[in-house]
Amino acid sequence: MTKSGDDPAFFRLLPSYGVPQRVINTLISNYDLPVPYSLNNPPSELHEAQWIYLYGTTGTGKSTYAAYLMSLFLRARARLGEAVVDIRKASDDDTHVSRGGALQDQVCYRYVRVTELLHAMKEDFNSDLNYGQHLFNSCRRASILVLDDLTSQLSQWELAQLDYLIDRRYGDELKTIITSNHSLERLKRVIGSERIPGRIGEVAHMKRMKRMYR
Numbered sequence: 001m002t003k004s005g006d007d008p009a010f011f012r013l014l015p016s017y018g019v020p021q022r023v024i025n026t027l028i029s030n031y032d033l034p035v036p037y038s039l040n041n042p043p044s045e046l047h048e049a050q051w052i053y054l055y056g057t058t059g060t061g062k063s064t065y066a067a068y069l070m071s072l073f074l075r076a077r078a079r080l081g082e083a084v085v086d087i088r089k090a091s092d093d094d095t096h097v098s099r100g101g102a103l104q105d106q107v108c109y110r111y112v113r114v115t116e117l118l119h120a121m122k123e124d125f126n127s128d129l130n131y132g133q134h135l136f137n138s139c140r141r142a143s144i145l146v147l148d149d150l151t152s153q154l155s156q157w158e159l160a161q162l163d164y165l166i167d168r169r170y171g172d173e174l175k176t177i178i179t180s181n182h183s184l185e186r187l188k189r190v191i192g193s194e195r196i197p198g199r200i201g202e203v204a205h206m207k208r209m210k211r212m213y214r
């Protein structure tokens, strides 16, 4: 990875996509973005329909690395003109980010923890705001989605929601980065479903994270 001047400014865009502040702080202190891609030399990852499944025990930097990968794709797309993001202007202007300015890009990106998504959807039963449904829809349509921490047991209702989300993204060939504490084999047993791990196994590049940071 090569040092690049606008890394911290770029990473400061990420809250509006849902990336937690703690993860962003780790990115700023430990990660550098590669030299910006030129229009004539787009990164090959952009053209692959592949998903990425990051797995490993707790504290191996999965959530951080998932956000880093998202940054790579996001910046590549911005450079390619698919999402017009003036990195310096947007990150200097806090109100742009706090108003969700980055979400107004034509191409939408999303980082969500599985528990956060399911919790928001359940809250909809007691509220008219339908925040959970909006969040779910942005996860379903995002051109890059990080689905963080697909690790815990799920109820039948929860499984059905995630099954729908994953199946739609699989069908639409939308890039999805998933993190979990479990290998795919073990995930089948933990969540009690063959369908979700089956879809992931078919299209995802598997990356086991080993180095402990905690």
Ligand SMILES: Nc1ncnc2c1ncn2[C@@H]1O[C@H](COP(=O)(O)OP(=O)(O)OP(=O)(O)O)[C@@H](O)[C@H]1O
Binding pocket: 026, 030, 056, 057, 058, 059, 060, 061, 062, 063, 064, 065, 149, 181, 213, 214
């Ligand atoms: N590349 C890195 N360099 C230094 N510290 C890191 C790096 N990646 C992650 N960390 C630190 O390690 C800790 C764990 O990182 P992270 O939350 O990404 O792990 P995780 O694998 O997602 O854990 P969990 O399974 O519990 O969700 C954090 O405190 C983070 O700041």
Ligand SMILES: [Mg+2]
Binding pocket: 062, 063, 064, 148, 149, 179
């Ligand atoms: Mg994590």
